[in-house]
Amino acid sequence: MHWDFASVFANTDALLAGAVGTVRIFAICLVLGLSLGLVVGLGRYSRHRLFYWPATAFVEFFRNTPVLVQILWFYFAMPMLLPFSIDPLAAASLGISLNSAAFSAEIYRGGIQSIDRGQWDGARALGMSFLQAMRRIILPQALKRLTPALTNRAIEIFKMSTLASAVAYVELLQQAKLIASLNFNPIEAYTAVAVIFFVFLWPLVQLTYVLERRLARDE
Amino acid sequence: MTILAVSGLAKRFGDNTVIAGIDLDVKKGERIAVLGASGSGKSTLLRCLNFMEMPDAGTITLGGKVIGRRDSELALVRQRIGMVFQQFNLFPHMTALGNVMEGLRTVRRMSRSDARARAEKELARVGLVDKAAHYPAHLSGGQKQRVAIARALAMDPELLLFDEPTSALDPELVGEVLGVIRALAEEGCTMLLVTHELGFAYHVATRVIFLADGTIHEEGTPDEVLKRPKKQRTQAFLARHKEFSL
Amino acid sequence: MAYQWDFTPVLTNADLLAQGLVNTLKVTGTALACGLVLGLAFALLRLSQNRLASWPAGFIIEVFRTTPPLVQLFWFFFALPLIAGIEMTPFMAAAVTFSIQSAAFFAEVFRAGIVSVERGQWDGARAIGMTHNQALRRIVLPQAVKRMIPAFMERAIELMKTTTLVATIAYADLLFAANEIAQKTFRPLETFTVAALIYFVFITAFSLLARRFERRLAVSGESTVH
Numbered sequence: 001m002h003w004d005f006a007s008v009f010a011n012t013d014a015l016l017a018g019a020v021g022t023v024r025i026f027a028i029c030l031v032l033g034l035s036l037g038l039v040v041g042l043g044r045y046s047r048h049r050l051f052y053w054p055a056t057a058f059v060e061f062f063r064n065t066p067v068l069v070q071i072l073w074f075y076f077a078m079p080m081l082l083p084f085s086i087d088p089l090a091a092a093s094l095g096i097s098l099n100s101a102a103f104s105a106e107i108y109r110g111g112i113q114s115i116d117r118g119q120w121d122g123a124r125a126l127g128m129s130f131l132q133a134m135r136r137i138i139l140p141q142a143l144k145r146l147t148p149a150l151t152n153r154a155i156e157i158f159k160m161s162t163l164a165s166a167v168a169y170v171e172l173l174q175q176a177k178l179i180a181s182l183n184f185n186p187i188e189a190y191t192a193v194a195v196i197f198f199v200f201l202w203p204l205v206q207l208t209y210v211l212e213r214r215l216a217r218d219e
Numbered sequence: 220m221t222i223l224a225v226s227g228l229a230k231r232f233g234d235n236t237v238i239a240g241i242d243l244d245v246k247k248g249e250r251i252a253v254l255g256a257s258g259s260g261k262s263t264l265l266r267c268l269n270f271m272e273m274p275d276a277g278t279i280t281l282g283g284k285v286i287g288r289r290d291s292e293l294a295l296v297r298q299r300i301g302m303v304f305q306q307f308n309l310f311p312h313m314t315a316l317g318n319v320m321e322g323l324r325t326v327r328r329m330s331r332s333d334a335r336a337r338a339e340k341e342l343a344r345v346g347l348v349d350k351a352a353h354y355p356a357h358l359s360g361g362q363k364q365r366v367a368i369a370r371a372l373a374m375d376p377e378l379l380l381f382d383e384p385t386s387a388l389d390p391e392l393v394g395e396v397l398g399v400i401r402a403l404a405e406e407g408c409t410m411l412l413v414t415h416e417l418g419f420a421y422h423v424a425t426r427v428i429f430l431a432d433g434t435i436h437e438e439g440t441p442d443e444v445l446k447r448p449k450k451q452r453t454q455a456f457l458a459r460h461k462e463f464s465l
Numbered sequence: 466m467a468y469q470w471d472f473t474p475v476l477t478n479a480d481l482l483a484q485g486l487v488n489t490l491k492v493t494g495t496a497l498a499c500g501l502v503l504g505l506a507f508a509l510l511r512l513s514q515n516r517l518a519s520w521p522a523g524f525i526i527e528v529f530r531t532t533p534p535l536v537q538l539f540w541f542f543f544a545l546p547l548i549a550g551i552e553m554t555p556f557m558a559a560a561v562t563f564s565i566q567s568a569a570f571f572a573e574v575f576r577a578g579i580v581s582v583e584r585g586q587w588d589g590a591r592a593i594g595m596t597h598n599q600a601l602r603r604i605v606l607p608q609a610v611k612r613m614i615p616a617f618m619e620r621a622i623e624l625m626k627t628t629t630l631v632a633t634i635a636y637a638d639l640l641f642a643a644n645e646i647a648q649k650t651f652r653p654l655e656t657f658t659v660a661a662l663i664y665f666v667f668i669t670a671f672s673l674l675a676r677r678f679e680r681r682l683a684v685s686g687e688s689t690v691h
Contacts, residue, residue, distance in 0.1 A: 064668040066626040068633075069640055069661050076644075076653035081468050159533035166633055173536055186543035194532045194540060201531040271588060290596065298594035308589030312607050322593035325603050367589075374593055 005188045011179045018175030019196070022161045025093055025171060029157050032097035034150065037104025042134070044109045055105065062102035068163055071095035075167045092164035100157050107149045111142035148211040155204050159197070172196060220247045222377050222409055223268065223300075228277035229433075230263055237263045239433035241277075245378060245411065250404050252420035252441070253413045255430035256456060261413040264430065265380045268411070269300040282377070298326060301376035305383040307363045309355040315342065315366045316351040322374050341369040345399050361392030365399055372403075379403070379410040386415060417460050421445050429453045474650035475659050478642075485642030486663065492556065492628045492638065496563035497621055503564060504571025511576055522572070529569035535630050538562045542634045555636035559628065567624060574616045578609035614682060618675035625668055639663065 043055030062070070075091035086094075115138050123133035143150075165174040172193050180189040223245040230238040237260045245251060255261045266272040268279065270286065270293045279286045286296055309318050316338050323334035342348050345365040355363055364384055371379060381400065385393040397419050404410065404423045414420055420427060420441065427444040429437045429452075437450045448454045475482075510522035529537065542558035545551075582605045590600035632641035643660035647653040 060669065061665060064622075064672065065661050065664050066629040066640070068629040069643075069657065069664055072640070072644065073657040073661055076647060077657040078654075080654040162533040162535040163630075165535070173533070173539065176536075176539070180543065186539075187547050190536060190540040190544045194536050197532045197536060198528060202527070205527075205531050269592065271591060294591075294594050294596045296594075297592055302588075302592040304585065304588060304592070306585050308585040308592075310586065310589065310604050310608075312611070321603065322595075325599050326594040370593065 005192070011175075011183075014175045014179060015172065015192070015196075017170055018172040018193075021164075021169060021171035021174070022158075025089060025096070025161045025164055025169065026158050028089075028093045029096040029100055029160070030154055032093065033100025033157060034104050034153070036097065036101035038108050040101055040105035041108025041112070044105055045112050059102045059105050062098050063106075067095050067099045067160060068166060070099060071163055071167060088164060088167040088169035091167055092161075092169050096157060096160045096163065099160075100153060103156075104150065104153050107146055107153065108142070111146040111149075112138060114145060115141050145215060148208050148215055151204065151208045151211060155201060155208070158201060158204075221245065222247050222282065224280040225268070226278050226280075228264070228267060228279070229275050230260075230267055230272060231275050237433055238267065238274075241433075241435055243428070243435070245409065247377075247409055248407050248425075249409055250423055250425045251411045252424035252427045253411060253430065254417070254420065254427060254444075254456070255436075259430040260433045261430055262382050265302070265382050265411060265413055268378075268380060269297050269302055271302070294326070298322075298374050299376055300378045300380060301371035301374055302380045302382065303364070303367050303371050303384050305387050307355075307360075307367045307387075309363055309367055309370075311355050314352050314354055315347060315358065315362075315369075318355070318366055319370045319373050322370065327374070338369070338373055341373045342366070344372065344402075345369045346395075359392060360388045361395040364388065364396045368396075368399055368403075377409065379408055381410060381412045381414070383413050383415070415460070417445060417457070429456065431456075468654070470655060471652060472655045472659070474652045475646065475655050478646045478650070481642045481646055482639065482660070482663070485637055485639035486667075488556075488636065489625070489628055489638040489640075492559050492563065492631060492636070493621070493625050495560045496567055496624055496628065499560065499564035500567025500571055500620075500624075501617075503568035505575055507568055507572035508575035508579065511572060512579065525565070526569040526572055529566050534562070534566060534627055535633065537566065538630055538634060555631060555634045558634060559631040559636055563624060563628060566627075567620060570620055571617070574613050574620075575609070578613040579605055581612060582608045611682065615675075615679050618679065622668055622672055622675065625671070626664075629664075 040055045040058055043051040044059060046052050046055070071092050071094075074094045075086055075088065078091075079085045112134075119137055119141065120133060123137040128136065161171050162173040164171050165177065168174060176189045176193040180186040183189070221244050223243075225241060225243040225245075228238055228241040228243075229236070237258075241264060243251075253261050253264065263272060267274045270279075273288070281296060281299060286292065309315075310321065313321060316335070319338035319341050320331075320334040323329040323337055324331065327334075329337070339348060339351065342351055345368055347362060347365055347369070350358060350362060350366075355366070358366065368384075384400065385396050388396065393416070397416065400410075400412070401419075401423055412420065412424065422441075424441050427439065427441050428435050429444060429448075429450075431452050437444055437448060437453045443449075444453065445457065448457060507522045507526060510518045511526070513519050538558060541562045542553055542555065545558075545561075546553045579601075586604050586608065587600055590604040591597075595603070628638065629640045631638050632644060635641065639660060643656050647656040650656065
């Protein structure tokens with residue numbers, strides 16, 4: 001069988017453009033997803049109905065619908081309601097970020113709930129408000145515990161970047177499709193991209209194992 | 220008639236030598252109590268006898284034949300040497316009857332009706348026929364241990380090993396288990412019994428061995444070892460068990 | 466000008482949507498069943514002492530967990546047929562991809578479940594003369610499987626969402642059907658909203674069922690009081 005990796009290497013600029021696109025959407029969704037997730041997570045933790053119910057509705061909806069459906073909805077459906085169109089990056093980012101926010105919200109909530117009640121007592125006894133206690137005492141401790149789960153989420157977000165190819169956003173998989181269709185070498189093109197993802201993600205996955213072990217040991 | 224002959228047994232865990240050379244002959248009908256302080260190697264000795272731990276040195280002869288290391292042979296050996304554990308180790312996803320039947324069905328490949336009949340007999344022997352359909356989670360500690368004994372008995376072992384059978388039980392449940400072991404002793408069951416119940420050992424055992432530093436420090440009849448111990452360490456050990464009074 | 470909602474085009478194409486839903490369930494079910502069996506095989510290989518068995522299994526598991534599902538799907542649909550010289554329908558590519566992917570996940574769950582069964586159970590089994598395999602089959606696995614049911618249900622739900630990826634290789638699942646209808650009727654808003662709602666209702670219902678089942682398991686199960 002004749003493997004033709006040469007044409008893949010000849011298209012390194014296309015792959016590079018793809019890599020840039022992948023990293024860009026990853027960064028956007030990581031920041032948006034994890035920060036919105038914190039806000040929603042706090043809402044899920046809250047005892048006030050005003051915060052709890054919208055947060056719960058958000059989490060339930062964006063966890064129980066597939067990301068690809070959300071991306072296509074934002075790209076095809078939402079523009080019908082708006083006077084402007086949505087570009088692929090925006091649509092994909094919205095879908096992935098909201099989905100990640102829903103999942104990280106639960107991670108945050110779990111972490112906050114796992115902090116011993118006594119810590120709240122200590123903070124309140126010093127006169128701290130809810131937000132002060134959360135910011136200075138609770139969250140720092142919770143975040144330490146949540147690092148493995150959040151790192152996992154980051155890995156998932158990185159993998160989800162490939163879904164943006166469904167709306168023709170220029171990231172690695174989209175470029176692989178391009179190279180494959182131009183050079184008729186889908187084997188090499190898709191294998192190459194798979195290898196790139198593996199090489200990039202494998203250290204991160206090993207990192208989560210280390211973090212999980214370290215956490216289990218410290219607890 | 221010697222059932223089990225142990226010669227030069229040794230076992231190490233890393234740098235720690237737990238058994239440093241033990242010779243022991245177990246004759247049919249003997250009831251040997253194994254005493255010793257924590258860490259003296261009592262449990263390890265028992266677990267070596269049925270190869271739940273692999274000895275580092277020495278030979279163990281069962282019925283005249285030296286036991287090798289192959290997994291298939293060991294599985295057969297463990298049918299002939301039964302073991303009762305401190306933590307019972309009952310199978311939680313089976314009823315009491317199921318637990319007792321399990322060895323007969325899976326290992327002996329008996330038919331379901333034969334295994335059931337035999338299992339019911341063994342449960343009756345330990346006084347738990349009415350609990351046959353109960354799951355271990357719904358049994359008391361004493362009942363669980365009695366089911367464990369029935370499970371071991373169902374395999375018709377030539378030798379029964381008891382590894383601190385009452386140490387994990389609440390005091391008021393200890394008696395029912397000791398009662399079953401005493402009944403077995405009176406029926407002529409050959410057994411090795413690791414226990415802290417010195418009074419029980421005195422009345423039930425035909426021989427007592429006291430372990431220290433991984434070897435048999437002193438051995439003899441219950442009278443000799445428990446009432447008139449010769450060695451200093453044996454005396455010190457017995458003195459610590461103040462509740463032991465004759 | 467406010468948008469005029471009109472769901473009738475969606476309703477007239479309801480049969481397409483229904484067929485799409487059926488196909489979604491077909492792929493999900495197949496991948497789940499194969500993934501379970503394959504996952505157990507992977508787990509046992511990983512636990513084996515034999516390096517020749519555990520290492521390849523470990524490698525496959527790692528590869529499938531560190532590469533994006535969509536890349537895997539494309540690879541199996543476009544690349545594998547050329548390498549192996551076989552015909553791959555979208556369904557086959559989807560079934561193979563998601564089976565192995567689920568298996569990679571299930572393998573870890575199986576392994577953790579088996580390892581979590583306390584050592585005393587192995588002791589009890591061996592003490593009555595069971596071989597390693599008999600002990601695994603009769604005593605350890607049944608207990609391990611019960612503990613893994615929550616993780617399995619969770620994975621089943623994930624799988625239902627992941628299989629939407631097959632729409633990108635033109636397999637007529639629910640999402641693909643929705644896309645077709647949207648393009649045909651020029652009503653993407655109504656169509657995709659309906660599709661999203663169908664997924665939502667389905668997955669939420671299954672989630673609730675799974676949670677109820679878990680609670681029932683916890684009540685009847687092993688409340689061992691040693």
